[in-house]
Amino acid sequence: MMSSGRRALLVIGAGLIAQGFGVAALSADTQTDSSTVHSARAQAPFDPVGYWVSLVTQNWRFRMIVPGRGEYADVPLNEKAKALADSYDAGQDEAAGKQCEAYGAPVIMRQPTRLHISWASDNDLRVDTDNGEQTRVLHFGPPVATAAPEASWQGYSVARWIMHATSPLGAPPAPGAPTYGSIQINTDHLLPGLLRKNGVPYSGETKVLEYWEVHTEQATGDTWMTVTTDVQDPTYLRGSYSYNSVFEKELDGSKWDPEPCSLRF
Amino acid sequence: MMTRRFPVWCLCCLPLLLHAGGVAAQIDLAGYWAVESHQDRLKEGRGPLPADWSGIPLNAEGRAAGLSFAADSLEELQRQCHPWPVTYIVTGGFGFRIWSTTDHYGVANAWHIDGSLDRMPMTIWIDGRKPPPPDALHTYSGFTTGHWEGDTLVTETTLIKDSLLERNGAPNSNQETFRMFITRHNDELTITGIVRDPVYLEAPMVLAQTWRLSPAGSPNSQLDLCNPSETIEGLSDGYHFLTVLPGRNSSENFMAQHYNVPLDASHGGARTMYPEFRQQLMKDGYRPPSNYCTMNCCMGDVFGGGPKAVCDVHVF
Numbered sequence: 001m002m003s004s005g006r007r008a009l010l011v012i013g014a015g016l017i018a019q020g021f022g023v024a025a026l027s028a029d030t031q032t033d034s035s036t037v038h039s040a041r042a043q044a045p046f047d048p049v050g051y052w053v054s055l056v057t058q059n060w061r062f063r064m065i066v067p068g069r070g071e072y073a074d075v076p077l078n079e080k081a082k083a084l085a086d087s088y089d090a091g092q093d094e095a096a097g098k099q100c101e102a103y104g105a106p107v108i109m110r111q112p113t114r115l116h117i118s119w120a121s122d123n124d125l126r127v128d129t130d131n132g133e134q135t136r137v138l139h140f141g142p143p144v145a146t147a148a149p150e151a152s153w154q155g156y157s158v159a160r161w162i163m164h165a166t167s168p169l170g171a172p173p174a175p176g177a178p179t180y181g182s183i184q185i186n187t188d189h190l191l192p193g194l195l196r197k198n199g200v201p202y203s204g205e206t207k208v209l210e211y212w213e214v215h216t217e218q219a220t221g222d223t224w225m226t227v228t229t230d231v232q233d234p235t236y237l238r239g240s241y242s243y244n245s246v247f248e249k250e251l252d253g254s255k256w257d258p259e260p261c262s263l264r265f
Numbered sequence: 266m267m268t269r270r271f272p273v274w275c276l277c278c279l280p281l282l283l284h285a286g287g288v289a290a291q292i293d294l295a296g297y298w299a300v301e302s303h304q305d306r307l308k309e310g311r312g313p314l315p316a317d318w319s320g321i322p323l324n325a326e327g328r329a330a331g332l333s334f335a336a337d338s339l340e341e342l343q344r345q346c347h348p349w350p351v352t353y354i355v356t357g358g359f360g361f362r363i364w365s366t367t368d369h370y371g372v373a374n375a376w377h378i379d380g381s382l383d384r385m386p387m388t389i390w391i392d393g394r395k396p397p398p399p400d401a402l403h404t405y406s407g408f409t410t411g412h413w414e415g416d417t418l419v420t421e422t423t424l425i426k427d428s429l430l431e432r433n434g435a436p437n438s439n440q441e442t443f444r445m446f447i448t449r450h451n452d453e454l455t456i457t458g459i460v461r462d463p464v465y466l467e468a469p470m471v472l473a474q475t476w477r478l479s480p481a482g483s484p485n486s487q488l489d490l491c492n493p494s495e496t497i498e499g500l501s502d503g504y505h506f507l508t509v510l511p512g513r514n515s516s517e518n519f520m521a522q523h524y525n526v527p528l529d530a531s532h533g534g535a536r537t538m539y540p541e542f543r544q545q546l547m548k549d550g551y552r553p554p555s556n557y558c559t560m561n562c563c564m565g566d567v568f569g570g571g572p573k574a575v576c577d578v579h580v581f
Binding site: 162213217240243245257 | 301307459474544555
């Protein structure tokens with residue numbers, strides 16, 4: 001027979017342990033490693049699949065049209081980058097087959113474009129763009145032991161879910177209850193490219209960190225995806241180049257309009 | 266017996282009680298936050314270019330109001346100290362401080378964002394209270410309520426005073442509403458803002474901005490003491506309000522003249538936000554300006570320009 005004092009201690013202990021889990025689940029750095037038992041697709045706290053369209057409400061002149069020579073506002077480029085951009089010749093790069101150099105992972109989400117997002121496999125999220133006809137693959141789950149990926153415009157992206165707390169004490173959500181989270185993406189193995197079509201460069205050493213969040217307004221059902229991008233380039237930037245891009249969810253792919261890369265527009 | 270069992274269940278609840286504040290405040294947003302995003306720095310610093318509303322879903326009334334705006338009107342004595350409305354948090358490019366207040370049990374009942382130079386402070390009530398009725402006083406801060414969805418603080422602001430959505434004359438009415446999704450990722454805070462205005466906008470305007478935690482404080486997060494003084498002689502006679510009559514706006518073609526941006530684009534409208542508008546511009550034969558940039562060329566370089574300009578000025 002357990003004494004009431006001992007029982008009380010046990011109860012307190014259990015409670016504190018439970019609270020410990022809860023605090024961990026509610027801290028700002030709450031991040032569930034997606035490399036565990038379930039596939040990324042099964043773990044998804046929101047459904048990214050479908051068609052999305054850019055809402056170009058910010059930096060319009062640098063996104064919707066090709067800015068003029070010397071227009072480098074907003075980009076923390078260094079003098080080396082400025083010198084390169086000043087001497088940029090789109091014709092030369094077109095002749096070299098680099099039409100897609102302004103559509104690389106550091107800036108592809110900045111392009112006015114539609115996205116088609118689908119699961120290529122249980123741990124690979126595929127993102128296609130109609131503008132520039134690019135394909136990104138976000139690799140969730142444990143790293144696959146292969147040779148180092150070849151450099152490309154979209155590079156190699158490692159993704160994981162950041163799961164938000166949904167209930168006190170970090171308990172799993174009730175069936176049918178909404179779940180929340182975001183995607184963290186780290187991208188490298190990039191070919192050198194352009195941050196802007198007027199010649200602002202980024203190097204092959206560039207690394208990109210992104211957070212993708214999806215927000216649904218309960219009253220209207222409107223859904224938006226906000227992408228926060230941090231570009232780090234020790235060669236051409238004086239610091240992190242950070243920007244946001246907003247996408248609106250579309251009902252279907254009826255407005256999907258593939259268009260090849262262009263350095264002229 | 267009852268007296269012996271009571272303490273046990275009481276103690277059992279203790280961790281839950283200790284935890285209550287954390288449940289209500291899912292993520293700690295408190296701290297100084299400095300602007301991180303490198304976008305629209307010119308717009309946020311010196312202000313947007315004249316008559317440039319590209320990407321803003323203005324309707325015909327909003328466009329007409331914008332074209333009747335006279336920039337000098339902001340120098341009138343009675344207007345010099347007017348703050349910008351609450352939406353300025355995502356369009357203004359300033360840092361801020363966030364903190365919470367709690368009830369007697371330590372449960373957060375509100376989050377507060379301080380004012381920044383020319384934006385009023387705002388309080389986000391998360392204690393379940395309802396906003397006052399629509400005919401209550403409209404202010405530059407408006408009235409804001411919020412709730413948590415996962416780790417995102419979702420807010421809704423109403424009762425906003427009519428003013429300017431952008432400092433180049435794009436208007437906002439007192440029917441405007443403003444929703445924010447405030448999400449923290451480690452040391453970054455991103456706000457997605459949705460502006461709706463049935464009077465001047467034909468579609469919601471969605472904006473986003475990111476700030477970085479700045480333990481040393483944010484240089485722009487303090488209210489400025491505004492002391493109005495006459496900067497343009499004879500401007501403020503107390504009887505007149507500067508405005509521009511229809512068809513007389515000399516800045517209407519500024520974007521076309523300086524950046525080859527057609528009037529159709531700089532006049533704004535919902536269609537200018539979407540990728541297909543870019544294709545329309547292409548069909549219409551847009552060409553980048555042929556001369557080298559002469560103003561606002563580099564980050565922070567407001568006054569300089571030309572190939573010899575130095576691009577390493579960090580601040581506005």
